[in-house]
Amino acid sequence: MRWNLRLFHLGFFCALILIAAGSVLAAPEEGAVTLVVEVKAGSAISVQDTLSFPEAGPGQPVEAALEVTVWSNVDWQLGVAATAAQRDTVPAVLDGELSVKAISGQWYAIDEVPIPVIDTVSKTTKDGATFAIPFRFTPGFGDEPGTYYITVEFTVVPAI
């Protein structure tokens, strides 16, 4: 009986040592700390301030490309709309047509409603993803000679 008790004490002691050793082995190195951070979906965009087309007469299409860079850690898409136009400093309604070439290769006329020029694209690197987006303007006979300013707005949208 006494031996059984001693064996029980010995076994209990060994078990304690094993548990303690296991704890030490499982514990992180002294001084090591686990950092927890939650990364959220974020986006940013950069485009050049202006894009100048060559001179053109009515019915003569002119093209120019614009660089757009997007940073995003989620898949994204890009839309573009033409929000306003003015001739010199006066608001104007264009008779001509402004078009944009989507990444698919298709040309689309643009107006106030954003249309997708870049369909779903994967998340970017830290350098972002840069695209050259061609625009085309064809003046109409209703557009009097002068310098026209068309405001274009890009919208970056996370893909769902």
Next chain:
Amino acid sequence: MMTAVVAVLLCLSAVVRCHAGVLVSPVLVEANGVRAGDEIVITCTELDGREQLLSLSLGMFDQDQSGLVFFLEDEEAQARAAEIIELPRRQVELRPYERKELILRVRSADFASSYLAVFIRSQHGSVSSRLAVLLMLCSAAAEEAVELTDLLVDKHSVALTFHNFGTRHGTAAGVVAAYDGRGVLLNELYLESGRILPNRTRTVHLDLALQPAAVRFVPGEGLGSGLMVSDVSW
């Protein structure tokens, strides 16, 4: 002959080339069990080293059959969005490298699900660009019910169409297996549909290496509900 010469300048968005003007995060918010009074925090960080004036506006969003997002920004949609979400202000100034939190408050959660967009526009003189923050808000009772409704095979490609019969957005996921005429497995591809809004249909296209005789879609465990297993032979 008089030649009308028109020079056109496009005025484009506000940030300087190669510099990201303002970082917005998160740009996608999925909130379940939404209640009136809940808050959503959006962070805007100036990265360009100059003062920025941001303007905020609201709209709704939807998706087409390929899953692309499009916006509803008419007066009715803006009014509906404003009934649900309260913007803290319409304009926000950011000093160089400053970070500001915008706290949006849920005004009303009288819906099963609602899909809103917050537009954060960076203004610099007469030019602008904007980042859309998508809010996918669902009440606790809302449920997804995505089902495979069509499976079409065209030589080396397969098109799977899913419909969400539920009251909140959902996703279909599973394995597409292609077999030859003897039932030998040719190809096995993992498929994820992306989010499907309630009462919306989304079609996903997959390319197959070999022309199959039959294709089967096996939904993943615990993903979606009511997904059918379909065999197609021709």
